[in-house]
Amino acid sequence: MKVLVTGIDGYSGWPLALHLLSRGHEVVGIDNFVTRKRVAEVGSWSATPIPSFPNRQKAVREILGKELTFYKGDLTNYQFVHEVLEREKPDSVVHLAEQRSAPYSMIDVHHAVATQVQNLTGTLHLIYAIRDTCPTAHLVKMGTMGEYGTPNTDIPEGFFETEFHGRKDYLPFPRQAGSWYHWSKVFDSGDVMFASKIFGLAATDVMQGVIYGIRTPEITDHRLLTRFDFDETWGTALNRFIAQSVLGLPITAYGKGEQKRGFIALEDSMQSLRLAVEHPAKPGEYRVFNQFDAAYSVNQLAEITARVAHEFGLKPVIEHPPDPRVEAEQHYYNPIHEHLLALGYKRARDLEEVVREIFHDLLHFRRRLEAKRFVVMPTVQWRSVDSEPALHARLPPTAHPGASSPTTQGSEPTTEHPPA
Ligand SMILES: NC(=O)c1ccc[n+]([C@@H]2O[C@H](COP(=O)([O-])OP(=O)(O)OC[C@H]3O[C@@H](n4cnc5c(N)ncnc54)[C@H](O)[C@@H]3O)[C@@H](O)[C@H]2O)c1
Numbered sequence: 001m002k003v004l005v006t007g008i009d010g011y012s013g014w015p016l017a018l019h020l021l022s023r024g025h026e027v028v029g030i031d032n033f034v035t036r037k038r039v040a041e042v043g044s045w046s047a048t049p050i051p052s053f054p055n056r057q058k059a060v061r062e063i064l065g066k067e068l069t070f071y072k073g074d075l076t077n078y079q080f081v082h083e084v085l086e087r088e089k090p091d092s093v094v095h096l097a098e099q100r101s102a103p104y105s106m107i108d109v110h111h112a113v114a115t116q117v118q119n120l121t122g123t124l125h126l127i128y129a130i131r132d133t134c135p136t137a138h139l140v141k142m143g144t145m146g147e148y149g150t151p152n153t154d155i156p157e158g159f160f161e162t163e164f165h166g167r168k169d170y171l172p173f174p175r176q177a178g179s180w181y182h183w184s185k186v187f188d189s190g191d192v193m194f195a196s197k198i199f200g201l202a203a204t205d206v207m208q209g210v211i212y213g214i215r216t217p218e219i220t221d222h223r224l225l226t227r228f229d230f231d232e233t234w235g236t237a238l239n240r241f242i243a244q245s246v247l248g249l250p251i252t253a254y255g256k257g258e259q260k261r262g263f264i265a266l267e268d269s270m271q272s273l274r275l276a277v278e279h280p281a282k283p284g285e286y287r288v289f290n291q292f293d294a295a296y297s298v299n300q301l302a303e304i305t306a307r308v309a310h311e312f313g314l315k316p317v318i319e320h321p322p323d324p325r326v327e328a329e330q331h332y333y334n335p336i337h338e339h340l341l342a343l344g345y346k347r348a349r350d351l352e353e354v355v356r357e358i359f360h361d362l363l364h365f366r367r368r369l370e371a372k373r374f375v376v377m378p379t380v381q382w383r384s385v386d387s388e389p390a391l392h393a394r395l396p397p398t399a400h401p402g403a404s405s406p407t408t409q410g411s412e413p414t415t416e417h418p419p420a
Helices: 013-022 034-041 053-064 078-088 109-133 180-199 237-247 266-278 298-311 351-364 366-370 389-394
Strands: 002-006 026-031 069-072 092-095 138-144 159-164 167-172 202-208 210-212 260-265 286-291 294-297
Touching: 002 013, 002 078, 013 026, 013 053, 013 266, 026 078, 053 069, 069 078, 078 109, 092 109, 092 266, 109 138, 109 180, 138 180, 138 266, 180 202, 180 286, 202 266, 210 237, 210 266, 210 351, 237 298, 237 351, 237 366, 260 266, 260 351, 266 286, 294 298, 298 351, 351 366
Parallel strands: 002 026, 002 092, 026 069, 092 138, 138 202, 202 286, 210 260
Antiparallel strands: 159 167, 260 294
16 A cells, blocks of 8 residues: 655654555655754754654665655645645555644644644645545544543543433534644544545544554664654653653652543554554545553553663652643543454553663663753643743744744655754
8 A cells, every 4th residue: 555644754653654664555754844843942852863854764775675755845735735645646644744742732822823723724735635636545644532531431432322302313422622732633533524524535533542662663773763752842741751760850740640541552553553554444434543552640650650760770759740731630531442453453562561661762862861851840831821931941032833834845755854
């Protein structure tokens, strides 16, 4: 199959490309390198050094013996998107190219607007370009388990049977997102579902749990590593806990630490996305996969991190600063996840073993963490009129997300280097 991966330079796009290539698929990628720029905007970088994209392509050629076609450009430019799809006519489009940080979307009005405008625009452009150039292509759209929030009921896979005033229907399960970013994903889901209805789009909407890990079986060389974000804006709670342990800082488990979320290892997330690609939805079908393996509370993540840290001679303490987010600190959480199992999905990785692997890698790159140790502790507030001065002090004076968006490039495969 020919698969177009949007966001191929990102944390999950890169290992997905490697995984699909190793399974014999043809892979074409799009990216505008905005995550690299946005992480730099908050004063951070990936703990793992990430080569320029041309060097990534070279590594794939030399190590995997495969070719990777790449287009540098922005999904918010419709002409660019249309040209790439017209030329490549992929069988599947895996759409990962979105602003994916909840704290980033909560910094201020500019970051909230940029997140929603850019995420929704990119998705709508892909929907229309698929309709006009390759209408049978299957869209695999990356959503998030965060769309559902934490209702006091089980969470079905997208739809549920309901009865109201004596009448029954099968309806989308209510969404209760917890950040402007998560709401952008909810609106995306509505748009993809609607496109299936009106354009006959074949679509899989993946409610992705939080991904953990740096390695997959295809990452056999340091030139193939994917990024690992550990700062307060771009790093997940688990990533920050491990970075804090390596840096000798306290582990900051927000509030009571009873907030639960669904998690999945990077390798297993790649397996799930490949299964979705290889078993496409039918034309006009909109299906939803809840993609996670197990739910963990913030306290469980902190305790597992601290336990594994001890194996490496580190002795982090767990602290409970006030929760900067607006979220239930104690709640019921039981999402259902059966659709991927029906396609043959089998969990390969265990959280604790992956945490051990991450410690191993981060201790190797410790100096890169040390160089950015001031970005790990929390400053972005959900409630306040604006985020903490500490973060704004780190943002360049003119920085707002519009300024950090690159101008759109042409649709030729590029040899241009992204910023370091
Ligand atoms: N990482 C997780 O734990 C997680 C969990 C749930 C959902 N997701 C979703 O998965 C997707 C991928 O996440 P990720 O962690 O790989 O993020 P990432 O930021 O590392 O990767 C996204 C890539 O897309 C590119 N991009 C963003 N906007 C673009 C645009 N307008 N045009 C072209 N390229 C653009 C970025 O430069 C980046 O390389 C996102 O949609 C995210 O919301 C991720």
